Amino acid sequence: MSSPVLATRPVDTRRKPPSALRNTLTIARRELRDAVRSRWFILYTLAFATLGLAVSFVSAAGAGGTGLSGFGRTTAGLINLVLLVVPLMALTAGAATVASDRERGMLAYLLAQPISRFELLLGKYIGLAGALLACLTLGLGACALILAWKGLRTSPGSLLWLSGLSFTLALGMLSVGMLISVLARRASVAVGTAIFCWLALVFVSDLALMAGAVAMRMRIETLFAVSMFNPLQVFKMWSLHAIDASIDVLGPAGLYANEEYGNALHAMFATSLAAWALIPLALSAVVFSRRSPL
């Protein structure tokens, strides 16, 4: 073995480590590339595009591209699809990232390099967010292209809104997934917990809200306030509000919100989803900085 790297050199103990931005982008780029190459990304993108197309065709065949209320059955169908698929995708991707690195010993090895824990975590978050954005763009883009090619009317504005809001929802769910990931010791536990969270958000919270509303005779403003704590409900309400300019279709709670808050609803929904993205991520950073990476 030749050894050109082995020459003696004077020791400089003041070498500057790479900047936080450079480290974060290095990790983000690798995370994005790994995610895009991975099976989960390909499967989720294919599933999302296929289901999106199926929903679009069925909705359009039922009542034409644009329905009575303007936002269209197609978009409404896609909202429900996003509500099911995007949280699952983001939660599991976030949950696997730190826990699987810890399990294989890679996390400790990465942190033995000149990088801070926050830079590593933020880089992973940005990389996965990029992968989710690519997945959503490919899935919804494929839907839009094929529907346009088939001559079915869709509103590009609605699809753009839906894409943007889906990505915002994905960011929130990714943060929750990462919080699970920094807390879990094993990747399987992290992914299992993420799936449990998804079930709780998608199914249990809706049922609990309905049961609570009936059993506790919840007032309409309370019902709306409680809904604001569920990111999926917020996404649904915001999508309808953004695309249809009204959430009356949601019934009394929607009517109440429209009358009481009007245009301020955009800010309220945005704040709620931003909180879902930022608070779990901040908690993840705190937990990650204190826990052993081993």
Place this chain on the structure above:
Amino acid sequence: MIDIENVTRQFGRTTAVDHASLRVGAGESIALWGANGAGKTTLIRCVIGLLRHSGRITVGGHDVLREGKSARMLIGYVPQEIGFYDDLGVGESVSFFARLKGLSQAQTKDALEGVGLAMHADKRIRELSGGMKQRLALAIALLGDPPILVLDEVTASLDAVGREEFVSLLERLSGAGRTMLFASHRIDEVAALAGRVALMENGRIATVLSCRDFVMQQGNGAVLHLTVAPSMVGRAIESLRIEGFTPRVNGVGVLVPVGIEQKAAPFRVLADARIRVDDFEIVSAGRAELLSTEAAGDPFSSKNPVAMELAS
């Protein structure tokens, strides 16, 4: 270069490192020696800044907890085993870690050549043998020519040939004036690489010896190869460890490094524990290593049931 001052690290109620203090000067090479669980790996992880601890560790004047990035900028670290991303290419991995060390692509071209992996740059990591992965880890550790190398039992998973190659590479690195702190279980490795040896017991640094004194104390490289009934191997190891020896499991017995005037001591320990020694041989350290790997399997392998039992 590395100052360890009164460092303590606990895991729950267990104290893994107990008020350890050690100074490693620039260009010096120090080995951490001790039985499994003595605290070597934990101390190394504290030096890297991976584990929070009480006390203070500085590397090149940088506190590893408060100025971790600056401290780690000076360190090349090789752990015992790394779970590299198997799907990544060898060259790709080097480039990734080079970016984390703030190096340009041009500064990485010699890294693989230095450890004899240049011809494997296009391979996937999963295609590499264990020895090659260790050399890749060393190539990554050497990126940017760091003045300090920290190694944690880096040859433990290598076969005899791979170990010999790796140690000779490390010898050249040590000779080139790098500061080295490394943990090892092997006398020959310590003799080849270390200037001083810190003996660790129960998380404490019991004493620091010159390498010469250490080798003398450990039996000038002599090792007793004791043959006992297979069912007694576990108990024999346990009894010897309690008495301060550092025995290793061998497929047909036990290897015990012994001091010059200590060769009868393991027999007394085993007799007290009512363990019959069927046969014995005094072997050199080099031969002892061969015996380790020639037996039913590598004694440190996870496939060795006795080793597994002891590890647990």
